[in-house]
Amino acid sequence: MQETVVQESEELATPGDVLGRAAEVKPGRGAYLAPHSNLVYASLTGRVRTVSPPPDAPDQRPTVEVIGHKAHGAVPEPGSVVIARVTKVLNRMASADILCVGPKSVREKFTGIIRQQDVRATEIDKVDMHLSFRPGDIVRALVLSLGDARAYYLSTAKNELGVLSAESAAGATMVPVSWTEMQCPLTGQTEKRKVAKVGS
Amino acid sequence: MPNAIKKKDIFGEKPADKPASAWFFPFFTSLAKCRATRAAPLDERQSKRSGQLLISGLNSWRVNHQDISLPLVVKTVTEAVFLRILVLLQEMEYVSPEGLRIDGRRPMEMRKLQAEIGVVAKADGSAVFEMGNTKVIAAVYGPREVQNRSQQLNDQALVRCEYSMANFSTGDRMRKPKGDRRSTEISLVIRQTMEACILTQLMPRSQIDIYVQVLQADGGTRSACINAATLALADAGIPMRDFVTSCSAGYLNSTPLLDLNYVEDSAGGPDVTIGILPKLDKVTLLQMDAKLPLDIFENVMQLAAEGCKAIAEYIREVLSENTKQLEFRRGV
Numbered sequence: 001m002q003e004t005v006v007q008e009s010e011e012l013a014t015p016g017d018v019l020g021r022a023a024e025v026k027p028g029r030g031a032y033l034a035p036h037s038n039l040v041y042a043s044l045t046g047r048v049r050t051v052s053p054p055p056d057a058p059d060q061r062p063t064v065e066v067i068g069h070k071a072h073g074a075v076p077e078p079g080s081v082v083i084a085r086v087t088k089v090l091n092r093m094a095s096a097d098i099l100c101v102g103p104k105s106v107r108e109k110f111t112g113i114i115r116q117q118d119v120r121a122t123e124i125d126k127v128d129m130h131l132s133f134r135p136g137d138i139v140r141a142l143v144l145s146l147g148d149a150r151a152y153y154l155s156t157a158k159n160e161l162g163v164l165s166a167e168s169a170a171g172a173t174m175v176p177v178s179w180t181e182m183q184c185p186l187t188g189q190t191e192k193r194k195v196a197k198v199g200s
Numbered sequence: 201m202p203n204a205i206k207k208k209d210i211f212g213e214k215p216a217d218k219p220a221s222a223w224f225f226p227f228f229t230s231l232a233k234c235r236a237t238r239a240a241p242l243d244e245r246q247s248k249r250s251g252q253l254l255i256s257g258l259n260s261w262r263v264n265h266q267d268i269s270l271p272l273v274v275k276t277v278t279e280a281v282f283l284r285i286l287v288l289l290q291e292m293e294y295v296s297p298e299g300l301r302i303d304g305r306r307p308m309e310m311r312k313l314q315a316e317i318g319v320v321a322k323a324d325g326s327a328v329f330e331m332g333n334t335k336v337i338a339a340v341y342g343p344r345e346v347q348n349r350s351q352q353l354n355d356q357a358l359v360r361c362e363y364s365m366a367n368f369s370t371g372d373r374m375r376k377p378k379g380d381r382r383s384t385e386i387s388l389v390i391r392q393t394m395e396a397c398i399l400t401q402l403m404p405r406s407q408i409d410i411y412v413q414v415l416q417a418d419g420g421t422r423s424a425c426i427n428a429a430t431l432a433l434a435d436a437g438i439p440m441r442d443f444v445t446s447c448s449a450g451y452l453n454s455t456p457l458l459d460l461n462y463v464e465d466s467a468g469g470p471d472v473t474i475g476i477l478p479k480l481d482k483v484t485l486l487q488m489d490a491k492l493p494l495d496i497f498e499n500v501m502q503l504a505a506e507g508c509k510a511i512a513e514y515i516r517e518v519l520s521e522n523t524k525q526l527e528f529r530r531g532v
Binding site for chain 1: 324325344345349397399434435436437439440441442443477478479480516519520523524526527530
């Protein structure tokens with residue numbers, strides 16, 4: 001597979017600047033095509049970048065983009081792995097606030113829901129939510145879908161997904177013992193969790 | 201009670217060539233006449249019957265064999281005085297024989313522009329925009345989740361705008377700087393103008409908030425607000441078709457004037473505020489609250505459009521300077 005050629009110019013663009021004709025270039029991010037004049041205009045402020053297409057693409061026009069400087073906050077997408085804090089545990093689901101998407105922290109509040117059938121991969125009908133999560137747990141989860149209007153649907157049905165860190169009743173950070181149990185270092189008491197496999 | 205006293209009755213027939221000061225004389229003499237011919241109560245029997253009626257009877261005047269009440273006279277007199285003031289103002293000199301305006305500008309000269317980006321740390325984008333002594337701060341938040349779900353639009357972003365004047369912004373301190381008719385109207389105008397340039401269809405189910413506040417008001421606040429909002433939107437990295445820039449122009453002493461200040465604005469002459477997309481050459485806002493012959497109007501509007509383009513040039517400069525600064529700080 002051949003790599004696409006990225007050409008970054010020294011040119012600065014501001015909204016409304018003409019970047020090229022529609023017959024010659026394709027609008028990418030930060031650019032738009034005005035239908036009335038068949039011209040491609042910039043819609044952001046930043047450096048102009050031209051990306052040439054792969055040689056086997058049917059459309060051989062290069063794409064022009066304007067790379068802005070404003071970093072927008074990370075947004076969870078289906079398929080991305082997120083870190084979330086459990087806020088509420090019910091019989092059939094648990095709610096969680098998403099803190100990080102991949103390595104980046106989010107700037108706004110996003111809520112997620114882990115449904116009972118998404119907690120683990122096996123025996124999904126025998127899951128007890130209260131024996132899987134507690135409010136305050138830090139969970140690694142996969143975004144299944146954009147969910148309903150309120151929350152993303154999250155899943156912990158993989159070995160590396162589940163509770164990363166949890167506090168015991170005594171208030172200490174617990175140590176994972178097995179994939180279903182964590183132990184308090186102060187009292188030696190074990191609590192049930194859906195533990196994530198960390199490392200290796 | 202007869203319906204109204206005619207102004208002709210108070211002032212006499214108004215000759216066109218009389219100087220403004222001479223018009224007061226017939227007014228005073230007719231007032232004196234009013235006093236002289238103050239009539240006895242219309243129905244003496246009625247007024248004797250009750251004190252209440254006597255007072256109302258005292259309030260009745262007889263002028264030119266017509267009966268009118270005191271409040272009506274007061275109303276007509278105040279109206280007349282305002283008319284006089286208007287006439288006096290219209291005779292005021294806004295452009296000197298040397299061709300200079302009150303603040304020393306030429307008719308087609310704009311006030312000094314000054315802009316700064318990134319003044320509100322918490323906002324996604326912000327700017328301060330100054331046109332002479334008019335100073336406006338704008339802050340943009342978003343695109344973010346819609347706060348009120350019933351307002352959510354499934355095909356485009358919701359743009360909200362709030363305009364307010366700081367109560368120290370004008371000469372006399374304002375009691376309630378928010379929520380009156382004027383600011384609601386200007387909020388709406390700014391929102392519609394900005395909506396025309398934002399590519400709202402790229403951000404469905406989200407909301408963009410624009411807050412503008414006037415820190416110093418010296419005429420042309422609505423133009424300055426639109427310019428500040430444009431800069432703040434560009435700073436927030438919200439995709440736009442083009443900048444919207446706005447400028448006003450007026451027509452006083454038979455001269456088109458660019459970028460009116462407060463004194464020229466309150467002269468009561470025509471004031472054309474226009475907002476354009478300078479690169480696309482499109483008008484997104486046009487406001488005028490006076491009458492103007494069409495050929496003069498076209499001249500004035502052309503002048504305002506030229507002003508908008510000059511502002512756009514300045515805004516582009518400020519933005520690219522800001523981008524270079526950001527790149528330098530990041531070490532690109």
